[in-house]
Amino acid sequence: MDSLLNATRPPVFCPGCSHERITHTLDQAFHKMGLAGADICMVSDIGCSGLFDTFFNTHALHGLHGRALTYAAGVKLARPELNVVVTMGDGGQGIGGAHLLAACRRNLDLTLLVLNNFNFGMTGGQYSATTPPEAEVGSGFLNRLERPLDIGGVARAAGAPYVVRCSAYRSDLPDVIARAVAFKGFAVVDIWGICPGRFSKRNRLTPKLIEEMLARLPAMEGEVVENRRPEYGELYRQTAAALNPVPEPAAIEPRFAPPGGAREEVIMLGSAGQRIITAGEILCLAALHAGLNATQKNDYDITVLRGPSISELILSPEPIDFSGIAQPSLVVALAPEGVARRRKAFEALSSGSVVIQAAGVEVAPGPARIHRVDFKAQGIKPPDWALASLGVLAKLGLVIRPEMLEAALGSRLRGASLAGALELVRRVAPGQWANA
Amino acid sequence: MPLTLMEGNEAIARGAVAAGCRFFAGYPITPATTILNHMLAMLPPLGGVCIQGEDEIASIGFCLGASMAGMKVMTATSGPGISLYSEQISFAVGSEIPIVIVDIQRLGPSTGSATRGADGDVQFLRWGNSGGMPVIVLAPTDVHDCFTLTVQAFNLAEHYRCPVFVASNKEIAMTRETVPLDALQPPALVERKPPSSSGPYLPFQAAPGDEVPGFLPIGGRTLVRQTSSTHGPDGYIATDPAAIAAMLARMQRKIEGAVERFSFVAHRPAPGADTLVLSYGVSARAADVAAGRLTRQGRPVSSLVLKTLWPVPEAAIRRAAAGIRRVLVVEMNLGQYVHEIARVLPGVAIALVGQMDGRLITPETIMEAITHG
Numbered sequence: 001m002d003s004l005l006n007a008t009r010p011p012v013f014c015p016g017c018s019h020e021r022i023t024h025t026l027d028q029a030f031h032k033m034g035l036a037g038a039d040i041c042m043v044s045d046i047g048c049s050g051l052f053d054t055f056f057n058t059h060a061l062h063g064l065h066g067r068a069l070t071y072a073a074g075v076k077l078a079r080p081e082l083n084v085v086v087t088m089g090d091g092g093q094g095i096g097g098a099h100l101l102a103a104c105r106r107n108l109d110l111t112l113l114v115l116n117n118f119n120f121g122m123t124g125g126q127y128s129a130t131t132p133p134e135a136e137v138g139s140g141f142l143n144r145l146e147r148p149l150d151i152g153g154v155a156r157a158a159g160a161p162y163v164v165r166c167s168a169y170r171s172d173l174p175d176v177i178a179r180a181v182a183f184k185g186f187a188v189v190d191i192w193g194i195c196p197g198r199f200s201k202r203n204r205l206t207p208k209l210i211e212e213m214l215a216r217l218p219a220m221e222g223e224v225v226e227n228r229r230p231e232y233g234e235l236y237r238q239t240a241a242a243l244n245p246v247p248e249p250a251a252i253e254p255r256f257a258p259p260g261g262a263r264e265e266v267i268m269l270g271s272a273g274q275r276i277i278t279a280g281e282i283l284c285l286a287a288l289h290a291g292l293n294a295t296q297k298n299d300y301d302i303t304v305l306r307g308p309s310i311s312e313l314i315l316s317p318e319p320i321d322f323s324g325i326a327q328p329s330l331v332v333a334l335a336p337e338g339v340a341r342r343r344k345a346f347e348a349l350s351s352g353s354v355v356i357q358a359a360g361v362e363v364a365p366g367p368a369r370i371h372r373v374d375f376k377a378q379g380i381k382p383p384d385w386a387l388a389s390l391g392v393l394a395k396l397g398l399v400i401r402p403e404m405l406e407a408a409l410g411s412r413l414r415g416a417s418l419a420g421a422l423e424l425v426r427r428v429a430p431g432q433w434a435n436a
Numbered sequence: 437m438p439l440t441l442m443e444g445n446e447a448i449a450r451g452a453v454a455a456g457c458r459f460f461a462g463y464p465i466t467p468a469t470t471i472l473n474h475m476l477a478m479l480p481p482l483g484g485v486c487i488q489g490e491d492e493i494a495s496i497g498f499c500l501g502a503s504m505a506g507m508k509v510m511t512a513t514s515g516p517g518i519s520l521y522s523e524q525i526s527f528a529v530g531s532e533i534p535i536v537i538v539d540i541q542r543l544g545p546s547t548g549s550a551t552r553g554a555d556g557d558v559q560f561l562r563w564g565n566s567g568g569m570p571v572i573v574l575a576p577t578d579v580h581d582c583f584t585l586t587v588q589a590f591n592l593a594e595h596y597r598c599p600v601f602v603a604s605n606k607e608i609a610m611t612r613e614t615v616p617l618d619a620l621q622p623p624a625l626v627e628r629k630p631p632s633s634s635g636p637y638l639p640f641q642a643a644p645g646d647e648v649p650g651f652l653p654i655g656g657r658t659l660v661r662q663t664s665s666t667h668g669p670d671g672y673i674a675t676d677p678a679a680i681a682a683m684l685a686r687m688q689r690k691i692e693g694a695v696e697r698f699s700f701v702a703h704r705p706a707p708g709a710d711t712l713v714l715s716y717g718v719s720a721r722a723a724d725v726a727a728g729r730l731t732r733q734g735r736p737v738s739s740l741v742l743k744t745l746w747p748v749p750e751a752a753i754r755r756a757a758a759g760i761r762r763v764l765v766v767e768m769n770l771g772q773y774v775h776e777i778a779r780v781l782p783g784v785a786i787a788l789v790g791q792m793d794g795r796l797i798t799p800e801t802i803m804e805a806i807t808h809g
Contacts, residue, residue, distance in 0.1 A: 009672070037659055038655075038656070038657050038658075038659060041654055041655065043501075053661070053663075054672060054673075057659060058659065059654040059655060059659055059660050059661075060659075060660075060661045060662065060663075060671075061501065061504055061654060061661075061662045061663075062661075062662065062663040062664060062665065063497070063500070063527060063662075063663075063664050064497075064523050064524065064527055064664055067493060067494075067497045067524070069494075069497075070489070070493065070494045070496075070497025070498055070500075070501065071497050071498075071500055071501035071504070072501060073487075073494075073497075073498050073501060074459070074461070074497065074498040074499060074500060074501020074502035074503070074504075074505065074509075075501040075502065075504065075505045075654055075655070076501075077459070077485045077487070077498070077501075077502060078459060078485070078501070078502040078505035078506065078507045078655070079505045079506075079653075079654070079655035081655070082505075082654075082655050098490050098491055098493075098494070099490065099493075099494055099497075101490070102489075102490035102494065236480075236485070239480070240480030240481065240483070243480050243481040244481060245478075245481040245482065246474075246477045246478045246481065249440040249442060249446075249450070249617060249620065250440055251438035251439070251440055251617045252438055252439055252440065252441075253438045281441070281612060284441050284612060284614070285441055287614075288439050288440075288441055288614060291439075292614075293439070293613075293614045294441065294612075294613065294614050295611060295612065295613040295614075296441075296611060296612040296613070297607060297611045298610060298611070299551070300551055301551060302466065302550050302551060320613065320614075321721045321722070321724055321725045322721045322722045322725045322796070322798070322799050323607070323611055323613070323718075323721065323796070324722070324795075324796040324798055326798065326800065
């Protein structure tokens, strides 16, 4: 098989650059593996390592600095049969460190060749994540203050199942690269080389010195046994194949008549953990079972089990435009946090409005009729108050009827949750009109 | 007619699947997270892929790779995530990579308020790419729009080889509402076109009379090059100013020259009206109520709802403004799109009804601005 090097675009590296050596080595590796250009996607990013994709007659994707692994992941997940080979520099490892860690943890079948020459060659020899502190580089004293990144060590710690650390001048580099490409999983090859345009102008670095530096470090020669595991893409497809499709949206045919013909605007005021949003959804579903339109607009803080939780619900025989509520016909007050957040809603109440007030929750006096329910005395715990309040509404014939509510529960809940909810809304007793 | 209850984000996810999207990647962020949840439930059983990226940059990067490999892709985030996407968005623009990007806007600036709505990103989406090249932005007003415009967004992304934004808002995304089930039917689907001419494949060469280069995927038998660098038709770095200028001019024409073909608007003219309420997003619902109420009260007010925000559907705006003396632009920010309207309608009195406090703009506020503004 012929070389995959692009005859019309020969490498343009500085004389003596180890990148040029790796270019030819990679071509030899592809040749040894018997790969055609269409079997390979070269993915590169910014810097001198980012020139690699132009030298090969393969598929090629050249993207943003440090992000090559992200495109490579997308290509590989879409085309599992492709050999996806990523070239990045030591600069890319610094800016794209999160992607290196994630790629090691994920173990998608990609090959990452790190063309590690200890500095930013293209932009003027600034220090990179791997610059030794004693080096003289284009960043003044800054590299002396930081510790260089051990790419291989990080990759192993992050879970890469295949890690090689080697010199660009190693004689068997084509085999090293071919084995890494052939490995089924994420393979990192940290290749140390010389940047004659920048680094070795001010720092003495030779192939022999690289060998000596590598010899002082623990060897990394391929498979990391403790990280051995199935490849991500295969595992993904295998896991996905066992999943059930999501059903189409449930169509609800109207079966019941709503208690009134008017548009109702309901605000449920509670606290996080009271399942206000779920109760609001069930109220909407009850409306659907009576052929009404509904909207549910929610308001809560970023905290999960603390803070107010508010649901604003509109039920209307007409299509609903504006989904905000100006003058609620019904307020369900279940927790002080919600009441405090919507104090103004109480000012908008009229004598035609109703407030369902959970015992123990203060509400401002006003023209609305107040119906007080002592959920606690009925042995109902706060997380069930919102659902129980729907039972109260149904029994009072406010907004919904019991058959609408039970149908709604049936379309939202299953099994034990449904049985529990039905028992609750049947059991809960209305309270008393406070100012009737 | 049977109804279903759905939040805007679920409608976006269902629209994407109906459009043929089989690759999604995203990073959790309120109020966009439920799109990730729905896609994760829907795509894998269909043989598709849904991934949670290590960050936003990775999430959109996965999508760009998968799109280049031939898949229909989508990602979703909120304003802070759009900031992180920005460089990758520039890549998608400049390298003509189809992708649908959903922005569920929340109150900014910065981290802002995760659970409060806003339309504060509408200029950011337009100008958030380096180089300032045009983009397509669609803005739903309700759950039904979320479904339909997401399908349209895919059609446009595939047809024009470009990123298309769906600019929603927490108050649509996480608001549930009833939708007639038979309204959730996708419009006809558009697929990316392969090159029309035979001969060597040039990934950025548009056929004569066309502004959009034919697409072949990475991974097929024909070798495909993609690059974020300034390139010529062959996908290699270009240095000739004339070649660069021609490439960029074509990319500008392909989007801005085509807007008449995808100017999604809802115009409700009121006979005799000299005032037009112009709105988009969730605020359009209040604007329509305000215009309708005033018209019924004997003070006719027309309404124009823009569902295509970028490129600015200038012809549609000018048509709706015929005979109009005064335009009120309603938006959940402190005045962004109003500048476009002032540019498009010189000589017409333009006023802003803007609000940026996490609450919906009410019909009453708009009516007050119309009658006493």
